Amino acid sequence: MPTAEALSHLVDDATVVYILENRRYFEDLRQIASQLAGLLVLAAAGSKESTSDHPMLTAAFQLHRDATDGLRRARPTLRARRHHEHVLEAASHLADALAAAERRLADVDPILIPLRAGYAALRQAANALPGFEIISFERACCGIHLPNEVKPA
């Protein structure tokens, strides 16, 4: 992830602060999307572990509460406003997906549809500001290395 110094070449200081403060919540939402998708894989594969009381679902609910609280407290700058709208939209879709998963994990569509919408909103958020990545390319094996080069979003 780009450092504060690298980001400061791309956006104003207040927006750098916004990015640093909210990066974690963005990653939490991405993690929730991953966890839900993982549970759906188990369900689609007919795994015995794919039940609505799966501990990963409990963890995802807690993570979602924390992330949503944090994002609501955020004070987006004008530059960050679009990003903030997208992450809140993602949080809302993921809340719907979580609620559907809690009702019945084996019923895939009511979970998958808001999950996809939430993930799409996260992708839009990642495109709206530098410093947010939907995939950890930076240290991945075949996507690395234009070091310290971050293009303006």
Add this chain to the structure above:
Amino acid sequence: MSAYSLWVMEFAAVPNYPLSGLVYGAHNQGTRKLPYCYIVIKGQGRVAMVDVGYNHKAYGEVLANTYGVKGWHPPKTVLGEIGIAPEDVSSIFITHSHFDHMGNIEDFPKATFYIQERELSKWVWTMSLERRFRWLMLGIDPADIMRVVDLARQHRLVCVDGDRANVLPGVDLHAAFDTHTWGCMYVRVRNDLAANSQDSFIFCGDLAYTQENLRGFDPNDPEYIPVGLATGSQFNLVMTTEKMVNLVGGDIQRVIPPHEERLKDLYPSRITKNGLRISELALANGEKSQVR
């Protein structure tokens, strides 16, 4: 007489990739071109592939602008160079679940996908871990997991548990657990269809990126040097390399790393009008060369 035609087809590349990212410990030794390639296996009345590349629609721009990936072309264009359409592909073997190997599932609408069950189950387990373990998720795109859900629902997903011989005639899947990823696998094509094959090729995914992983830097004193990234262990990578090399009778030129640009020095090849390289490893009976 070959049962299958085998091509390695470039669809994008990083022109200057640090060698240290390819060979463990090769720091400050410059850069080389890192191509991203499809592996096409055609014969016995079918078309199969090893891996499907990354999802350009989703993050191609990020890879291009931030990570130096250049020259991407869609599967329709790339495969079209040898007269194949993505819809013709009926079987795809996913060596591992990183974004650049299984991100483009949706462009192959009629294929059945084979992946190690352990690769999926360990993914899911990893997702249950707390934030401080997030390194274990690098290279994974959550959207790929959603696509796997769709594959399962469409009955186009085959979860393999360990080795499986003759998944197609003369094509074997070999597990390489706890190596580059949790549930890696490599594909062996026995091109003479013989059980004790004398004409095999191994498609190794990221178990090796380059010839140096297979023979080291000194041709007179070869050694195995693993790739840099191992979610499992370097030990397992080295021992897997030994297995792969043994399966091709010690001829390391028949272990094919899809990111190795210098395949052009070993096999007939050509550059397409889009600047992408095609290397032709073998031609099935009656098949016309696509590089001459």
